Amino acid sequence: MPIPDQLKTIVVVMLENRSFDHVFGYLSLPQYGGRTDVNGLIDPATNLAYANDYEDQGYQPFEMPDQSFTSDMPHRRGEVRTQLAFRGRRATMSGFVQAYVDLTHSVVENPPVMGYLPPSSVFMSDFFAREYLICDRWFAPLPADTHPNRAVAFSGCSLVDDTKGRLIPYQDLVFEWLTKRDVRWRVYHPGLSFFLLFGQFDTPLTDNYRDLRKLAVDLQTESANELPQVIFIEPEYQDSPVHFNNIPNDNHPPLAVGPGETFLHDIYATLSSSPRWPHMALIVTYDEHGGFFDHVPPLPIKSGLPAKAQYRDPFTTTGVRVPAMIASPFVPRGQCSSRTFDHTSILQFFAESFAGGTNKYSKEVTARLDQGIESLSALFSRDARTDVPVAPTPPVLIAQAVPVTPPSSWTENQKAFALAGQKLLEHDARGAMNKFPELVHLQPLISQLSSPQPPPPQARRATPARAKRGARKKR
Amino acid sequence: MLSAVLRPVPGRSLTRVWAIAASVALTHCAAIDSFHAEPRNICPGSTVTVSWQASGQIELTSTPPVLPAGTRPSTGSEQLVLEHSTRFVLHALGFLSERTAEADVTVLENESRNFGGSANCEKPEHGVTRAVSPPVSAALRVASVTNVNSRPIVLQRQDVRVTLQPGDTTTVFAGLTADGLWEIEAPLVSDELCDDALAALHDRLFFRITFACVS
Numbered sequence: 136m137p138i139p140d141q142l143k144t145i146v147v148v149m150l151e152n153r154s155f156d157h158v159f160g161y162l163s164l165p166q167y168g169g170r171t172d173v174n175g176l177i178d179p180a181t182n183l184a185y186a187n188d189y190e191d192q193g194y195q196p197f198e199m200p201d202q203s204f205t206s207d208m209p210h211r212r213g214e215v216r217t218q219l220a221f222r223g224r225r226a227t228m229s230g231f232v233q234a235y236v237d238l239t240h241s242v243v244e245n246p247p248v249m250g251y252l253p254p255s256s257v258f259m260s261d262f263f264a265r266e267y268l269i270c271d272r273w274f275a276p277l278p279a280d281t282h283p284n285r286a287v288a289f290s291g292c293s294l295v296d297d298t299k300g301r302l303i304p305y306q307d308l309v310f311e312w313l314t315k316r317d318v319r320w321r322v323y324h325p326g327l328s329f330f331l332l333f334g335q336f337d338t339p340l341t342d343n344y345r346d347l348r349k350l351a352v353d354l355q356t357e358s359a360n361e362l363p364q365v366i367f368i369e370p371e372y373q374d375s376p377v378h379f380n381n382i383p384n385d386n387h388p389p390l391a392v393g394p395g396e397t398f399l400h401d402i403y404a405t406l407s408s409s410p411r412w413p414h415m416a417l418i419v420t421y422d423e424h425g426g427f428f429d430h431v432p433p434l435p436i437k438s439g440l441p442a443k444a445q446y447r448d449p450f451t452t453t454g455v456r457v458p459a460m461i462a463s464p465f466v467p468r469g470q471c472s473s474r475t476f477d478h479t480s481i482l483q484f485f486a487e488s489f490a491g492g493t494n495k496y497s498k499e500v501t502a503r504l505d506q507g508i509e510s511l512s513a514l515f516s517r518d519a520r521t522d523v524p525v526a527p528t529p530p531v532l533i534a535q536a537v538p539v540t541p542p543s544s545w546t547e548n549q550k551a552f553a554l555a556g557q558k559l560l561e562h563d564a565r566g567a568m569n570k571f572p573e574l575v576h577l578q579p580l581i582s583q584l585s586s587p588q589p590p591p592p593q594a595r596r597a598t599p600a601r602a603k604r605g606a607r608k609k610r
Numbered sequence: 611m612l613s614a615v616l617r618p619v620p621g622r623s624l625t626r627v628w629a630i631a632a633s634v635a636l637t638h639c640a641a642i643d644s645f646h647a648e649p650r651n652i653c654p655g656s657t658v659t660v661s662w663q664a665s666g667q668i669e670l671t672s673t674p675p676v677l678p679a680g681t682r683p684s685t686g687s688e689q690l691v692l693e694h695s696t697r698f699v700l701h702a703l704g705f706l707s708e709r710t711a712e713a714d715v716t717v718l719e720n721e722s723r724n725f726g727g728s729a730n731c732e733k734p735e736h737g738v739t740r741a742v743s744p745p746v747s748a749a750l751r752v753a754s755v756t757n758v759n760s761r762p763i764v765l766q767r768q769d770v771r772v773t774l775q776p777g778d779t780t781t782v783f784a785g786l787t788a789d790g791l792w793e794i795e796a797p798l799v800s801d802e803l804c805d806d807a808l809a810a811l812h813d814r815l816f817f818r819i820t821f822a823c824v825s
Contacts (some may be wrong), residue, residue: 183758184812188727191742192650193816195724205710220728223805227813229728240645240711243697545706 138488139465139517143359143414145488146366147481148402149288150395151281151373151387152210152425155271155456156196158260158392160251160429162471167254173264173471174271174431176251185430187232187249189242194232196428199250201257204389207546208248208426209238212296215278215454218426219433226432226452234426247388249428257392258527259399263419263460265469266524268514270461273476274434275423275454276503281374281548284423284454285329288478292438292499296446300550302334302558304445309482310338312496313365318489321363323347325384326573327375331555336562340570354409362411365485370398374548376580377556379573388425397529403462404526413519416463418481418511424455431456434475436506441499453477461511464519472514479503483510553581640666640704647698647713649789651723651746653823654693658715661687666704673697692717718750719823724758726794726816731804738796738807740815744788752783753822761810764795765817774817788819 156176161167163175179185179196187194209218217237220230235241235248254261263269276287279296282303286293294304308330313320322328322339325347331339338344345353347368354362370385371378386395399419406417438450459476479500486496493510494501504510545553556577559567567574643663652658660670668682676690677698695716702709729740757763757774764773767790772782794815798807 181758183760183814183816186724186726186812186814186816188814188816190745191725191727192745193724193726205712222728222808222813225809225813227728229814240642241713242646242650243712243714244695244716 138484138512139515139519141414141519142416142463142465142488142515144362144364144366144411144416145484146368146402146406146415146417148368148370148399148417148419149285149478150370150419150421151385152208152423152427153386153392153421153458154424154427154429155273155431155458156429157251157424157427158257158421158458159264159269159271160196161198161253162264170471172473173269174473176430179251185228185428187229187246187428189232189236189246194246194249196249196251196430197245198253199245199247201252201391201393202247203391204247205241206239206389208388209234210280210423210426211298212279212283214238214426215280218428218455219278219452224435228428228430228432231426231428248426251428252392255530257396258530259396259403260458260460262403262524262527263399263462264471267460267462267468268466268470268472270459270472270474270476270514271456272431272473273420273457273459273480275421275457276436276477276479277423277438277450278433278452278454279423279450281422282332282551284478288422288481289330291479291482291497292441294441294444296444296448296450297547298551299547300545300554302551302555303332304443305334306441308333308335309365309485310343312482313485313489316489318365318485319361319363320365320367321345322367322369323350324369325381326369326371326378327552327556327571328369329372331559332551334555334558336559336567339559340563340566344570351405351409354405354411359411359414364489368402370395372548372552374546374552375573376545376549376553377573377576379576381573386421400526400529407462407523407526412523413464416461416465416515418459418461420459420478421457422478424457429456434477434507436477436503436508439499439502461514463515464521464523465515465517466520467516468520468522468524474509474513475507476511477503477508479508480511483508484512486510487512553577557581638665638704640664640702640707640709642700642702642709642711645698645700645711645713647696647715649745649747650714651716651718651744651750651821652692653719653747653749653821654717655691656747656749657689658692658696659687659689660698660713662700662711664700664702664709666702666707666709669701669703671699671701673699718746718821720753720821722756722818722820724816724818725792726814728813729794729796729808729811729815731808734798734804736795737798738804738811738815740794742792742794742817743790744792744819746788746821748787748789749823750788750821751824752786752788753820754779754781755783756780756818756820758816758818759796759811761796761807763815763817764797766793766795767791784822788821792817 160176162173217234219226282298283293371381373383373387384394384398433452483493756779
């Protein structure tokens with residue numbers, strides 16, 4: 136599909152850990168408009184196609200107000216396998232409650248993994264669904280957790296199949312791909328950037344990485360030739376071990392979605408009020424489903440084992456469906472696309488926009504294209520809308536009203552963030568503190584933790600003292 | 611770290627021992643290995659056993675409050691008589707770590723629940739089948755049973771066997787206890803492959819029990 140000539144800037148936001156049905160399942164319900172163009176939830180209280188079971192008792196999806204949780208939800212590779220509950224080649228999507236009990240040891244009447252949110256809880260996502268375009272057939276690329284899915288999203292393949300307290304093995308990211316093609320790009324981050332976890336520390340200290348608070352002024356003051364063609368906007372990650380006066384807003388449980396919805400509100404308000412909006416597209420999606428129920432089985436997309444992969448079993452399906460929204464003057468109002476996408480659809484779109492074809496990104500992305508994953512270009516019209524819908528006012532203090540649960544213990548991803556921050560400080564302490572001031576909180580935390588809970592082996596190897604001792608031994 | 615743990619605690623010696631024990635617990639990671647409140651579905655006045663195995667400083671609470679407050683040993687069980695639906699919360703606190711597990715016990719008098727799960731074609735001559743043991747108190751009695759599937763089923767409990775059309779409700783099981791083995795079959799139609807029937811049923815078979823309690 137031809138890409139509109141006037142589309143000059145593509146903005147990508149990737150949030151964390153919610154399924155399509157959890158966020159948008161309500162759209163099909165009669166009490167919320169009963170949209171027939173959306174593959175959401177139909178009669179969720181009685182539809183046995185959605186039924187999960189644990190110890191012979193049935194569990195149905197239920198409406199759940201936004202809330203924080205007592206724990207994270209299961210979404211590691213083995214846990215997703217339990218959730219998908221394959222019967223032969225059919226994923227029955229009946230094991231979400233089982234996986235929840237296995238992880239949390241909680242057996243409750245309404246397991247939160249079966250909960251779906253009402254539109255009042257996702258006021259901004261609901262706004263995108265009403266005023267712009269959503270996709271109801273966008274899948275996380277892999278049935279696994281954060282590191283593998285974000286690796287695919289930002290490079291086309293993953294060398295890991297799990298999230299651990301280590302750096303993700305480095306591979307060329309989309310930034311190198313864009314740079315090689317002279318495409319201007321930038322990352323805006325409120326706190327620590329996820330891209331630090333790939334262990335390449337020079338680029339994040341350049342001017343390509345900017346504080347999110349600079350976005351508005353950049354959009355107002357930069358000329359068309361200065362403004363990036365691709366912008367990645369990161370949330371404040373729940374798994375970041377340190378924060379600098381920001382509250383996490385990436386929607387990762389145990390966090391509620393209120394802060395994330397407010398984050399989307401602020402992003403949209405900033406973009407749509409800028410003079411560049413007539414030439415922009417905002418793409419919002421989630422890295423993976425985070426353990427929440429979805430009724431659509433994943434696609435049989437084979438990933439193959441990349442060279443240097445640190446796992447042996449290649450992936451044979453996508454992950455679970457995730458919410459995806461496009462806001463742009465170049466998409467129609469209030470529509471839902473049922474074309475088949477995953478995160479590599481964004482990379483295909485870049486390839487089409489900047490390299491002349493959907494198959495010009497990488498062989499891994501082309502392999503997914505050949506199996507039915509489409510480029511986002513099909514969503515865009517050449518004719519631009521002239522209306523700019525005004526974002527709704529956030530419900531009264533939603534971010535404050537919904538308690539933010541502080542992390543109760545370090546997750547694997549938090550350990551990875553801490554390790555990346557520590558290595559960045561070793562790499563260039565001054566540059567690191569200038570770019571990521573929250574790192575000031577990191578060292579005391581690591582010291583505190585290192586007594587009873589030694590950091591992972593990589594972290595211990597990385598301490599300056601150990602490095603010095605190692606250097607002395609070598610001499 | 612150890613000197614902080616063993617700091618003097620004013621007061622009686624027993625208090626000091628507890629303070630040290632709590633501090634020692636907090637130097638280790640919190641973990642919950644198991645947490646159960648059984649039976650999960652009961653009549654008012656049923657006895658419930660809450661049991662757990664965990665590490666760290668352990669607290670057990672409930673809503674509504676039916677338990678004495680305070681810390682608990684790392685492994686334990688308590689028996690309670692419940693009149694109302696109750697949520698038990700086990701909280702394990704360790705050094706910079708905590709874990710929480712929840713267990714609901716639900717009073718199901720005059721309430722309904724679905725029971726069943728993933729079905730199979732292990733006995734294709736019987737069609738799609740599923741054996742079900744509802745996790746309910748022996749005090750709960752069947753008031754009625756409903757076929758919630760999209761196809762006819764044959765339901766058997768002890769010596770009672772009945773065919774139910776989709777949506778049909780029967781009282782032929784009324785008065786029987788609900789715990790124990792139930793067998794569901796969804797017979798095949800002529801020339802139908804069992805796997806096709808299974809797919810049509812979304813790989814699941816359930817039935818709905820409405821409960822009564824004997825006063």
